[in-house]
Amino acid sequence: MERAKRRLRQPIWKIIKTVLLGVVVILIAVAIIGWTRALQRKDRLEQQKEVLEEVLKGEGEQGLLERAGVTVNEIFYGEPGLSVFIGGIDAYTYSAEEMRNIAIYEIANRSVVHITTITVDLNSFLEVLPAKGTGSGIIINEDGYILTNAHVVESAKGIEVKLHDGTSYQGTLVGQDIENDLAVLKIKVPSDVQLKPIIFGESKSLKVGQKVAAIGNPFGYDRTMTTGTISGLGRPVRVDSNIVINGMIQTDASINPGNSGGPLLNSKGEMVGICTTIHSTSGQGQGVSFAIPVETAIAVIPDLIRHGKVIRGWLDATLVQLEPSIVKHAELNTEQGLLVSQVRSGGKAEKSGLRGGTQQVQYGTSIIYLGGDVIVEINGIAVGEYNDLYSALTNTQPGDKVEMVVIRGNQRSKLKVELITRPERFEWTLP
Helix, strand or coil, rough: HHHHHHHHHHHHHHHHHHHHHHHHHHHHHHHHHHHHHHHHHHHHHHHHHHHHHHHHHHHHHHHHHCHHHHHCCEEEEEEEEEEEEEEEEEEHHCCCHHHHHHHHHHHHHHHHHEEEEEEEEECCCCCCEEEEEEEEEECCCCCEEEEEEEHHHHCCCEEEEEECCCCEEEEEEEEEHHHHCCCEEEECCCCCCCCCCCCCCCCCCCCCCCCCEEEECCCCCCCCCEEEEEEEEEEEEEECCCCCCEEEECCCCCCCCCCCCCCEEEECCCCEEEEEEECCCCCCCCEEEEEEEHHHHHHHHHHHHHCCCCCCCEEEEEECCHHHHHHHHHHHCCCCEEEEECCCCCCCHHCCCCCCEEEEEEEEEEEECCCCCCCEEEEEEEEHHHHHHHHHHHCCCCCCCEEEEECCCCCEEEEEECECCCCCCCCCEEE
16 A cells, blocks of 8 residues: 555656756746847847937937937927927927027026216316216126126216116226226115026137127117127237237127127026127127136136235336337347346345346436346247236236246246236336
8 A cells, every 4th residue: 555655656756846847947948038138139229329329420319309200390409408399380489599599598688787887078178078888797696796897987987787677776896907807896786686696607618619699788778689609719809908818709799889798608698708899990890709708707806806906916026128229239139028127136036036137227217227137928928018918917816936938148048936916006117
């Protein structure tokens, strides 16, 4: 009996073992098939990715979407990302460019103010008459500080600032930087008035051909927007004060009288420059306009608010601009540059190795000293006259060391000269 039971159990175990083995084999097969399909799917995705990248590269986003069967009439590159206009032309509202322009204006226009100045003028009978001037300004913070051009508020006896809603407030000049044609004003508004500061961008990444917009008050028309492109970068421009401003942004966006002090904006509505001047033979915009890079404004605004002026570096030396009679008398081998007549005894310039002259001569009504160094370059900027010295030291501070090239005798030498605080009155001799 027991033997019969054992014989009966043996086939059952064999069946169980066979079933278990079969299940294991099936699970392994399923895993292998799944793994194989995953590899195939990954390969297909990689291949599709390569194909899509080629389509995107060759035909752009619109071509990519159309390959997927989506009819795209316009593509709008907005702040949230990529948006598309899908459907028939009957559903059309604005083009992508129009939408971008509208967005720029909505972002920035309330940050632009209209500045009216009162100056004093004399008529042909020497009678004192009030005269009005207009320009633009940019709200830079909620405390009422406004950035504009220095020439907009030059000699102003009164300043009126009008906001986007038409309300006007008296403006006070806080500080100005003639060398960069920038000034900061301040208005005091009621506590229930909310000012909208401009969004600061950067100009370092600008490219020629990039779209820009200008908002200002040309001919008194409030917050007018014009668009164009960047047509040049790093331009040295001589402004009305006869000072050269380096690194200017050139644009073909229409800028006219009254635009001065308004923002130049990128496609995000960020300020990348401050409109300041036009190149014109008629006094109106002719396709060549200039803006001060926003980084320049960022660098000087704190000093203008804190000190009313920009604290810059200077040379503690008496300088003489070369002119033919000096070049001939001193037998110099350069016709342009600044002669170092004297250096302050024990000063930074002397300790840095800059040498003054020793031969005393009468020059007009002044006494100068010949035989000293002739400065011809500072920080890579050629120095031929005083305006070049201004430009070379514009972005410096007391204690900075500048790379200087001087002509000493018949040789060119390089020096690192430490700067002092620029004095109120400069010690130099005019030709």
